[in-house]
Amino acid sequence: MPKKQNSTTTRRRFLVGTAATTGLAVAGGVLPTRFAIGAMAPIKIGILLPYSGTYAALGNAITDALKLRIEQAGGKLGGRDVEYVAINSEMSVPKAPTNTEKLIKKDEVDFLVGPVHSGIAAVMAKIVGKRTAPIMIVPNAGSNAVTGPLCGKNIFRTSFSNWQPAYPGGELMAKEGHKTAVTISWKYGAGIQMMGAGKEAFEKNGGKVVQEILIPFPQVEFQAHLAEIAALKPDAVFAFYSGGGATKFLQDYAAAGLKDNIPLYGPGFLTEGVTKAAGAAAEGIKTTLHYADTLDTDANRNFRSAYQAVAGRGADVFAVQGYDTGSLLLQAAAAVGGDVSASADVIKAMEQATFPDSPRGDWHMSKAHNPIQDIYLRQVVNGEQKLLGVAAKQLEDPATGCKLV
Secondary structure (H helix, E strand, C coil): CCCCCCHHHHHHHHHCCCHHHCCHHHHCCCCCCCCCHHHCCCEEEEEEECCCCCCHHHHHHHHHHHHHHHHHCCCCECCECEEEEEEECCCCCCCHHHHHHHHHHHCCCCEEECCCCHHHHHHHHHHHCCCCCCEEEECCCCCHHHHCCCCCCCEEECCCCCHHHHHHHHHHHHHCCCCEEEEEEECCHHHHHHHHHHHHHHHHCCCEEEEEEEECCCCCCCHHHHHHHHHHCCCEEEEECCHHHHHHHHHHHHHCCCCCCCCEEEEHHHCCCCHHHHHHHHCCCEEEECCCCCCCCHHHHHHHHHHHHHHCCCCCHHHHHHHHHHHHHHHHHHHCCCCCCCHHHHHHHHHHCEECCCCCCCEEECCCCCEEEEEEEEEEECCEEEEEEEEEEEECCCCCCCCCC
């Protein structure tokens, strides 16, 4: 579980001199006209994220950055105190209904933040989408269905759809002259959808995917599959792994002698947050993602400095997504003067929210409640994500099947 922060110390440390709080520090103290704040209970934020296993680092990054953002604005939402109720998702789809229902019915949360896993996101969306409250904010899981067929008025995402970071990667492989490719990923929603988007773009631009390899999650035994890739001799490999699985894949890919002979590409999660652990195995790999560590903006520099101070580690895309979740909550609560029971007004405020000072760069919500955002081309150079340019400007997910569009 993420370690608890002393709110007074944290608030004192991050409120002073932080440009990232522009406009929202004031918003956190807006006086409501609908009711007396002093008589109101804290706003409850339910969190369903992984705090153990392969993706624990993601859950901790999102949670720490979410709390940081709210602390920077005074530790309140619309003038009201905040209470966090966190549950370890354990990356378990079977446990998702029980965990979700607990947060809604027993804990009576006002907002539901989560998850990381696309399969869990689909389960949560099916439950939450049938209700008017709470409002669900997805800070990571990219399940296309969440902003597609399962989209709902009270479901928002502050991260990405699985299609978004992968499609430009497929285009990139073709633009760099590759004619054949193998895709490889875990066999679950995110992996299948990202590989599908990469394949779609690659083949639209003249390439051909000669083999699609899917490995049961969370298996990290890659040797047999790497031998198959070596035998197929494709021009390139397009892969999706994240967290500890990505580290293991990168190291095994290099150890198998493939790194110097078959260029490796993928959505940015392949190298995000693991460059130190992967070491030389990550060097030179190009990926596409909605964030790059080295974005040259004050907002990004200030965020990274603040996050390092409070979390004791470097920020990554997962922290950015948690941070922007906090910004979304701040804007929405300020718009209703803290009266988050006014669901229709909260939803309208979220739909109209803008993020010109996000660490990732300017973005805003689509009609399907998914970020419209830049996708960056990055390459690992000397252990850092070097920004090479913008792979896709203000890319919007197709939102196929969403009735809100």
